[in-house]
Amino acid sequence: MQLRSPSRNFKEQKIVSVTRKDQVYTILRQAIISSQLSPGETIRKELVAAQLGVSRTPVSDAINRLADEGLVEIYPQTGTFVARLWLDKIETAQFVRVALETAAIRRTAERATPETIARFRQNLERQRKAADKQDFEQFYELDEALHDLICDAAGLVGLREIASKERSQIDRVRRLLLHYETRMIETLAEHEAIISAIADRDPGKAAKTMEAHIAQMGKMLLHLRDKRPELFGS
Amino acid sequence: MQLRSPSRNFKEQKIVSVTRKDQVYTILRQAIISSQLSPGETIRKELVAAQLGVSRTPVSDAINRLADEGLVEIYPQTGTFVARLWLDKIETAQFVRVALETAAIRRTAERATPETIARFRQNLERQRKAADKQDFEQFYELDEALHDLICDAAGLVGLREIASKERSQIDRVRRLLLHYETRMIETLAEHEAIISAIADRDPGKAAKTMEAHIAQMGKMLLHLRDKRPELFGS
DNA sequence: CAATAACATCTAACATGTTACACACCAACT
DNA sequence: AGTTGGTGTGTAACATGTTAGATGTTATTG
Incomplete structure (x- = not known):
């Protein structure tokens, strides 16, 4: 009442x-x-x-x-x-991911404290170890943790959740491309470029790496589609 | 079975x-x-x-x-x-909006055909008429339509839906700030800047306007909070 | 009289029963 | 044989009944 x-x-x-x-x-x-x-x-x-x-x-x-x-x-x-894999939707997800992430990096670069950067580097350290051990599971866990760290460092309430949600498609694709074992090394290189860019307060540099990385991923996706077309839509 | x-x-x-x-x-x-x-x-x-x-x-x-x-x-x-209005969440939504929109504009600027630009300008024309008539409802309808047009012009499947969803917070705030009647003129100016930037293939210009616009909106939000604190959280 | 515990009330969360519809299958017809 | 139409089946969508818990209120106790 x-x-x-x-x-x-x-x-x-x-x-x-x-x-x-x-x-x-x-x-x-x-x-x-x-x-x-x-x-x-x-x-x-x-x-x-x-x-x-x-x-x-x-x-x-x-x-x-x-x-x-x-x-x-x-x-x-x-x-x-x-959901099956739709190349056009994955493309869109990539676009959104890059847009959000470069913006977040730009903001983070402006306000990152030495402690924050230290935390990034610590994460990278552990990624490198996981990559050496070929520990996929651990690697991708750290990978997602790094993205979360970057989002949090941007200092925007709820950004992590939004970014995480928009990334889910891509996270899934990544796991499927695991066996292309060179990926971990490449991903690691990308992350190092991103962190360097933040440390140097030069986010434009990171964006470039990301673009190249995504193009590479696109190629592998086409390869996967040939091998396992049943995973794909359209 | x-x-x-x-x-x-x-x-x-x-x-x-x-x-x-x-x-x-x-x-x-x-x-x-x-x-x-x-x-x-x-x-x-x-x-x-x-x-x-x-x-x-x-x-x-x-x-x-x-x-x-x-x-x-x-x-x-x-x-x-x-949901009540949470300034920090609105800030995040603004951030996401700008990130997505500038990226979309950048992409659209690269691929916009004369027909696309003509459609933008047609929308702007109608916005101006609505602004002259102080027709809020029509104006915001056209406003959203323009954003949709830009997203579609980026040529990415599903981007419109994502952008629209992330914009919902902001769309609501805008309506609440309607009575600050100068807004329509400012918004119209922003849109014109965006379209010019696309036509000139210089998206950086549009981003600048957006930033200023958002700062302005922040000030008005604080004003609204003083007048109607019950609408706000935290 | 203040603090607290028992209670009433209202709601979302959860469970389960029912309906409508999309698709597959098969028969009949051309 | 290919097309069309009827029929069966399984599922999501929808309806409704039940439960658990959060809050406000009142009673109770020191």
Whole structure:
């Protein structure tokens, strides 16, 4: 009857309520990005619900969110599938990624403290070790951590989440291109260029490297499409 | 029993299935951005469902999506509210907007045909007329249409949707700042600068204008916060 | 009288039942 | 044989019932 005063009264800060749908979302997202679930594969909500011991509702909610993110394709009254790879969408995601990241780097370069840069370098150090050991999993974990660090260093609330979401397509593609083992070295070189650029306060330099890197990735994607066309759409 | 072959068989192109949740989403989003629903206001799912003649399910789905978009705040087991204005989040949204838009403009400038530019100018023409008539509604409609045109001209699939989503916060703020009637003229000037920059293939020029514009908007937001603090969070 | 604990109330989260529709399959017809 | 139309099946979309928890209020206790 009496409406509660609009939220001024309660916790202003976002409560990190981990609901079931959040958990399901996290699990499925991880499975998709890590390619445990392959592009094109059917997702059976009911089965997922049973396996996770929840009802269909939180599963549907999680999948809706993943559909927004472009990680699953929902065909009404027909089925839900792990999103296939669409070259044009990947291109767009690359574009958005570069746009956001160069802007973030520009901003970070202006305000990075020595401690921040030290943290970057520490991350790079560990990346190098992971690359030496050919530890893909560890490498990509550090890779994402570095991107998060850069976003955080830009000092913009919520930027990390936005960037992470827009990157999800690309994160997935990267995992699929893992076996092209030269990638890690190249990626590492790119990261070093980015960090140098920040240290030197010359972000334009980093952008150049990124562009070249992406062109390279495009080529490998075409190669992958020849080998495994079933992963691709269109 | 037999799983249908994973989607290779059916329509590859996105089916524009307008489900109820899509409709509810569109209606609510429009209401929020146009400030028919004020920041901080309570949203009663059940009431909305009754008013629209649907069940609670599509309403919940739509609201979840709006929460992802940052247009509503959901407090579990407590209530759902039209998102209040958070200056730091608006700052982030501005950052993302500028990053995406300058990148898009840069790309568009490289590939814009005379026809595309003519379409831009036609839009500007109509904006000027709307500004003369003080027709806010029409003006902002054209404004959004121009941004869409620029995104489309960049030739990247899905970029328009991404940009539009990330802009929603800002679109809402703009409407709230409508009464500062000088805005339309300023916005129009900004748009003219952008289009000139594209025509001259000098996107750097447009970025400068945008920055100034945003600084101006920040000042007005602080003013609004003094006058109507209930619209703001934090 | 202040602090606190029990309670009532309202809501989102969750569970489950129902419906409508897209697609596949097969039969009939040209 | 290729095309068309009817039918069955499985799924997402939708409806509705139930549960858990957050908050405001009131009672209780020191």
